[in-house]
Amino acid sequence: MKYISKIFQPLIVSPRNVASKSHEISSNSQRLMVDLGIVRSTSSTGLFALLPLGVRSLDKLTAIVHAKLNSLDALQISLPTLVSEDLWIKSQRLQVAGPEVMRMKDRQDRRYILSPTHEESITDLIASVSPLSARQLPLRLYQIGNKYRDEMRPRYGIIRSREFLMKDMYTFDVDKNLSMKTYEAVNEAYEQIFSAIGIDYMKVEGCTGTIGGTISHEYHYPASIGEDQLLECSSCNHRVSQEQLLSLNEITEDNLSCSKCGDKNLKKTSGIEVGHTFLLGTKYSTALQAFTIGSTPLHMGCYGLGLSRLLGAALENLSTETELRWPTSIVPFTVCIIGPKNGSKEDKTATPLIEDLYSTLTKSLPVLHDDIIIDDRSHLTIGKRVLEARRFGYPYIVVVGQKACQEIPQYELLDLKAETSYLDKSELISKIHDLTKTLRTFPNQNYMDTYSVSSDVLTENSLK
The missing domain is CATH 3.30.930.10 (Bira Bifunctional Protein; Domain 2)
Structure with missing residues (x-):
């Protein structure tokens, strides 16, 4: 399994509305x-x-x-x-x-x-x-x-x-x-x-x-x-x-x-x-x-x-001004899974579902072998991690959050070029299969469409 906390990815964080000045940036x-x-x-x-x-x-x-x-x-x-x-x-x-x-x-x-x-x-x-x-x-x-x-x-x-x-x-x-x-x-x-x-x-x-x-x-x-x-x-x-x-x-x-x-x-x-x-x-x-x-x-x-x-x-x-957008064929990871914040009311129920989902996706969809990453930084809110996943340009973001605690767990799928959807496990696998089945034939993709983000995820409180 690949975890974001284990990736060497030094970020340069600039104050809001201030462009990075530590390098001679020309594009x-x-x-x-x-x-x-x-x-x-x-x-x-x-x-x-x-x-x-x-x-x-x-x-x-x-x-x-x-x-x-x-x-x-x-x-x-x-x-x-x-x-x-x-x-x-x-x-x-x-x-x-x-x-x-x-x-x-x-x-x-x-x-x-x-x-x-x-x-x-x-x-x-x-x-x-x-x-x-x-x-x-x-x-x-x-x-x-x-x-x-x-x-x-x-x-x-x-x-x-x-x-x-x-x-x-x-x-x-x-x-x-x-x-x-x-x-x-x-x-x-x-x-x-x-x-x-x-x-x-x-x-x-x-x-x-x-x-x-x-x-x-x-x-x-x-x-x-x-x-x-x-x-x-x-x-x-x-x-x-x-x-x-x-x-x-x-x-x-x-x-x-x-x-x-x-x-x-x-x-x-x-x-x-x-x-x-x-x-x-x-x-x-x-x-x-x-x-x-x-x-x-x-x-x-x-x-x-x-x-x-x-x-x-x-x-x-x-890419947009604020977010990387990759061709699906060469994006570093195709799917990013995000779990609940540590200590939240969803933590005990939803967190165990993450590795099970990862295992099921890789077994059911061999095309995603070594192509899924888990954002295990559970000290951060779901909303903050979703924003970062969007900035990094992961095409498909799966949130294991509040709805995953229902009797039949529901997973939130954020597709950067389509509407957000809530799906049970079998529906999620089927949907991701449809989205990635042509991954190795590399269809023409254009990520400059309108991106939608779930209001459940990006609430003001979730970003705190």
Whole structure:
């Protein structure tokens, strides 16, 4: 069983109507994640410690990614974080990399890069076992690990930090046509991943930038703090990043038109980039000599998902000013059970029902195994704990209170996107089953609906 009292979750409590001032807060999601103990700012600007609830959420997110990539027959690897500068010189990226690339020297004065991405490293690995036969292809390799970027102005918490968790994938094919089929298959898997997470996203034609290649697509969560401008044509619905459109047409922002049909009626949206795919061609395989039989350079693709950024962007997209809201697919705990206050008239009768309910739910609904938490802080009122559970964003809150002392116990179910209901045990299990039966297929959820809270729970006296 999981208990809130055992979770390391340091809270920052500010006086009412006073915003937190102990950190350089630049977004709503950053403020809530810091104040509610999901992440913690460190002594170094732009670096954050991910705390237990944040780790649980990222673990769920990575599980979705693993499942979808496994369906592509992709294989997981792990490449060194340190990359020799020599590889980047061979690929000619070091010359254009800019100051965001973190560099270091070892005691023998050899120069390295703290890798922001691994195109050179993976190509060098494949080159070491080249040439590959057609029977060994396509080859699809991915990893999940920390990446580094020397941001001049880190902001928005884990949305734009100097160290971040990323899934990067690299594919190798024998020719251009097969590489394009792989590119399409991976993009389809990306769309399934974003649909599984459950937040509306935008896929746009993107700019290849310093990574290079011939085709690129970006995946964004719309958000007011988004630094990328996304354009959608009202006539043909083609979507493109403003950066890419400007590079294609060599025009100004005041004279934009659709690159597909020429219409000038373009809808602009601010977005946070959380994924990017590239069809690379033979740029890296030629430079680093990764060949198929016949000394033909392999055709490559690379595919990134910013997992820690995605977590922050999801919370930025869904949360209210005062309460976290998670996609149901990656919420740290799906159900929170709250019992009576210690010493209350309900204590002796209702408290023993809590662990029995927990046991019944986990046995009846295997999907909730290790996904229920009990708020055992019985020195606090039910009302105060309900308010905190709402702030933390637990989708389903079960209160074992006064009505649980009836001859047939009634449990209060608070659904953050629906009406509060009172149910007996069998009805409660059936209801939670209906609410969570698609949890592993991750339906689209939107928690920005009107939230209702029981007047029985949030009375003035219960908050004292």
